[in-house]
Amino acid sequence: MDFHKLLLDVDNALGEDEFKALGFLCADFLSRNPDSVRSLKELFSSLMDKELLSEKQPQLLAELLLTIQKPRLLRDIGLSEQDCAAPSLISSYRKLLYDLSDNITDRDLDSMKFMLNNLIPRGKLKEKSTPLDIMLEMEHLDLISESNLDKLEEIFNHICPALNKKITQYKEKQAHRLRSLSFPSESNLISKPFLRTGSLQSPVTIKDDVLESKANLKNKTVVVPEPPRAAEALGKYQMTAANRGFCVIFNNNNFSNSLEPLKDRAGTHTDEDSLKKVFEWLNFEVEIYRDCEKEKMLSVLKDLRGRDHSQMDCLVCCVLSHGLEGSVYGVDGQTVKIEEMMALFDGKKCPTLVEKPKLFFIQACQGTREQRAAQTDGIETEDKDICSDARVPDTIPSRADFLLGMATVPSYVSYRDKKSGTWYIQSLCRNLIQMVPQEVDLISILTQVNADVSKMSADKWGQTKQMPQPAFSLRKRVVFPIPKTPPPELKTF
Structure with missing residues (x-):
């Protein structure tokens, strides 16, 4: 028939x-x-x-x-x-x-x-x-979800x-299924209360067995082991829409009118260019906002919250700026709390993104301490090519379906090359290009980013280091569909 x-x-x-x-x-x-x-x-x-x-x-x-x-x-x-x-x-x-x-x-x-x-x-x-x-309607308002049926039980x-x-x-079947999984670890599956992954309460010591230069990172081919079959039981977020979603990039470079003594962020336009190319390749509608003051950043996000995301799969927000613990700087020197930015997109405020992944990538420091084992945007000197995006408390997504990718752990700085961009963003973009065609999930990709960045050093002795940190309340795996077009070529220096 x-x-x-x-x-x-x-x-x-x-x-x-x-x-x-x-x-x-x-x-x-x-x-x-x-x-x-x-x-x-x-x-x-x-x-x-x-x-x-x-x-x-x-x-x-x-x-x-x-x-x-x-x-x-x-x-x-x-x-x-x-x-x-x-x-x-x-x-x-x-x-x-x-x-x-x-x-x-x-x-x-x-x-x-x-x-x-x-x-x-x-x-x-x-x-x-x-x-x-x-x-x-209860789903749209985030009153119930796959991992939270408390309100329904109460009724x-x-x-x-x-x-x-x-x-x-x-619930018993779900608990049994999760106990049987070997990938990812159970600590990353807890959603209520949410626990931050990779929390570090003391100075980071990175074992530096192998120092890998940025040049090696750029030319490296990532070999990804096949994930355990049990990972499939976790399920994947739907990625079937014609338009993957909006990707908003805030690129704050010119701090000449800042209330705080913050220097311009040389090299940040390389990060912007790389993010734009990669997320357009992944079928996102990319919007770029440069040199935004605090109120402008919040205004853009509120406008984004009010849009109809029902025909899209997810949301991406990237912030390239100076940072303070728990916050990022607008070019006016005023800070925007990361939690405030993310809270705009919870289920009650943005119902068309309920149960869809909301991905935030923050290139800014979380403090001024250097990890020992490259300089910060807060203590930058003119004669160095490697500088940092210093100064973000312990920021954790407390709502379901969020991912927060931070360039560094709390209290520490992150590093930026004045020509080739930041270690974190460049590694993120290159690993997305390498691993999305292999259908690797986003958490695994960010783990590879951690490995790459941890091997880099801001001094010739290999003693000044950086460790990124993803934190998430995702309930499924984020696996981007393989793009139909060839991957973009990123700038090399």
Whole structure:
């Protein structure tokens, strides 16, 4: 049978409620916005455009029909349970929410709306809202997520306690799955409370067995071992949108009018050029803002927060500036707290980015201490090519789906070459170029960045060092799709 004819038969056999159910189950494939498709035909077309459904790959269709309990229709169109993929293409979290909604009575639904009256806008709690509509809105407002079902449990305790057994079983399965994983480590999977990875409370001592120059780093070929198969069970954030997302770059160089005695950041335009090339290659829409004062930086981010990200996969923000602990400098010498920047994009303030990765890369110091084992933007001298972006307390993303990539650990400086840019940003860009085509996840790429930067030194004796630090509350792996165009060429010096 012609596959399009088969899909048309499915469309004719299902009603409006089944369409909404399939849209909800496919929300992860639709940038968390099932309303972006208005019919079952549009849903199937979208899945085929994303190469998730085809005549040779009918697994998703089979799984969808079985999930909504349509085994007879599955047989009628010539498919069977054996056509379902292993592992499942639909997340166990989304199946759980569907199962819960299917067991909520009209009376339970009215009680559920009443309990959410102060948390969800009344317009979203209209009379015709279904349990799936309510749960989807709770997701958009970051009231529930794959790793946090507390609010739902609290509601069910009052209106239908029996449903909490399903949530308990789901949690037990998730806990068992996480315990069985060997990659990444469990310390990086904790989301509530969130613990910073790689926390260092004392001066860093880096064992300097091998000193590697920047020239070697530029010409190096990274050999990436195949990750353990268990890593696949973690799941990946959806990266199927036509536009990956916005990438905003703040490049603060000219501090001549600063209230603080901060020097211009020679070499920063090399970082800007590298970031622009790499993230455009990764299919991001790059926007660059140069020499921004504090209020301008916040204004740009607030404008970014207010945009519609529903048809995008994630968000990237890069800041190139001087830094103070927990903050970065505007060119006016006033500081912007990193936590304040990130807080603008939590679930309640930016609902179209809920459950999507929000990636922040900060090239600025976190203090003025030098790591021993290159000089800082706070104590720069004119006769050195290597200088630092000195001066950022212990900054940790406290919300779900954030990553904060810092150029250095708390209390320490980071280094910038006046011609070839900063160690951290240049290593980040080169490793993205090397490892994205190998389908390596972002945390592994940042681990390689740590290894590269730790081998560099700001003095000929190899005693002045730098150690970057990623911190994150990601719940899945960030794996960028392999770009269809050749990788960009970065400047070499």
